[in-house]
Amino acid sequence: MIRISKVSKTFQINGEPRTALDNISLEIRAGEVFGIIGRSGAGKSTLVRTLNLLERPSSGQIIVGGQDITALDSAGLQRLRRRVGMVFQHFNLLQAKTVAENIRFPLKLGGELSAAQMDARVEELLQLVGLAEQRHQHPAQLSGGQKQRVGIARALANQPDVLLCDEATSALDPETTQSILRLLLDINRRLQLTIVLITHEMDVIRAVCDRVAILERGQLIETGEVADVFLFPQHAVTRALLAESHQAGATDLQSLRAELGASTHGPLLRLSFLDEAATQPLLSQLSLELHLQLNVLQGTIGRIKGRPFGQLVVELLHTEQDPTLLAKLQQALRQRDIRFELLDEPLEAAA
Numbered sequence: 639m640i641r642i643s644k645v646s647k648t649f650q651i652n653g654e655p656r657t658a659l660d661n662i663s664l665e666i667r668a669g670e671v672f673g674i675i676g677r678s679g680a681g682k683s684t685l686v687r688t689l690n691l692l693e694r695p696s697s698g699q700i701i702v703g704g705q706d707i708t709a710l711d712s713a714g715l716q717r718l719r720r721r722v723g724m725v726f727q728h729f730n731l732l733q734a735k736t737v738a739e740n741i742r743f744p745l746k747l748g749g750e751l752s753a754a755q756m757d758a759r760v761e762e763l764l765q766l767v768g769l770a771e772q773r774h775q776h777p778a779q780l781s782g783g784q785k786q787r788v789g790i791a792r793a794l795a796n797q798p799d800v801l802l803c804d805e806a807t808s809a810l811d812p813e814t815t816q817s818i819l820r821l822l823l824d825i826n827r828r829l830q831l832t833i834v835l836i837t838h839e840m841d842v843i844r845a846v847c848d849r850v851a852i853l854e855r856g857q858l859i860e861t862g863e864v865a866d867v868f869l870f871p872q873h874a875v876t877r878a879l880l881a882e883s884h885q886a887g888a889t890d891l892q893s894l895r896a897e898l899g900a901s902t903h904g905p906l907l908r909l910s911f912l913d914e915a916a917t918q919p920l921l922s923q924l925s926l927e928l929h930l931q932l933n934v935l936q937g938t939i940g941r942i943k944g945r946p947f948g949q950l951v952v953e954l955l956h957t958e959q960d961p962t963l964l965a966k967l968q969q970a971l972r973q974r975d976i977r978f979e980l981l982d983e984p985l986e987a988a989a
């Protein structure tokens with residue numbers, strides 16, 4: 639659906655070049671919710687703005703629906719902007735216009751519908767975002783969440799294939815954030831709309847995204863299914879972002895050992911479960927079957943886009959009495975298809 643190929647962007651600041659995007663390649667599939675996360679200045683906004691050419695890449699190609707958008711003329715660019723809607727952090731509403739007029743505005747610009755058709759479309763969108771009662775109000779009379787609902791309705795007015803959300807929930811409180819995320823998910827499912835959202839919050843990624851890309855200093859450092867990236871982060875920056883938001887996958891072994899001090903000696907394992915496996919009484923089954931004892935040192939249980947997951951760091955006890963215990967445990971985990979990592983061997987063995 640969207641293919642970003644070797645895209646770079648360099649800005650000139652006081653005659654000095656600054657690389658905002660450095661050779662980014664990735665694909666966004668039709669109908670998915672794709673998240674882009676990274677620290678401030680990582681290049682998220684620049685990347686998302688290249689997808690509707692609000693920012694033109696310095697080099698590279700961007701293919702949207704089979705078409706190289708970097709080669710479009712101005713008429714082609716106008717058509718592109720209708721296929722790719724955008725929602726902004728600070729809503730960008732027209733203050734002098736009512737809710738209904740704000741939503742009608744892009745339809746008027748499009749110039750393809752009669753007045754009656756525009757009325758019908760505005761009505762449909764008001765219902766979709768739950769603002770039918772506020773149609774005659776002005777933005778100043780609305781809450782932040784309601785303003786963003788207007789922003790979403792406006793972005794959907796011309797029936798785009800793709801919705802870009804630039805920190806769409808960053809200005810909202812946690813409860814309102816949840817309701818806007820639910821609305822985006824509902825729209826994604828009902829309209830089969832591809833959504834690309836950027837955020838600096840892992841919770842937003844976990845709640846709504848199918849796949850995620852992590853940017854750092856203009857580079858793409860990691861990308862994959864959200865569950866994989868959360869449970870098995872490959873890059874130190876990803877682990878740090880997860881740790882900051884107290885998410886699974888964050889455990890850094892050194893700090894864990896330092897926290898636990900001398901009280902743990904056995905091998906440490908991180909066990910990760912998804913879906914069905916997350917609902918089984920695994921630890922008690924293992925202790926009964928293998929006669930071993932596991933001490934849970936850290937754990938997270940939750941949902942990733944509705945899928946149950948769990949991640950536990952456990953210490954295997956009494957390996958000094960039975961050195962075969964670790965191999966037995968690893969075999970049992972493999973048989974059950976439980977993903978695990980041996981974080982380290984017993985401290986005595988390492989010393």
Ligand SMILES: Nc1ncnc2c1ncn2[C@@H]1O[C@H](COP(=O)(O)OP(=O)(O)OP(=O)(O)O)[C@@H](O)[C@H]1O
Pocket residue numbers: 649650651656657658676677678679680681682683684685838
């Ligand atoms: N129009 C511009 N002119 C000059 N430099 C820019 C421009 N836009 C972005 N940059 C620079 O490009 C880099 C990436 O910025 P960008 O806004 O894409 O990051 P971001 O990840 O979205 O950050 P934030 O989360 O703070 O919005 C930064 O160093 C920024 O200063």
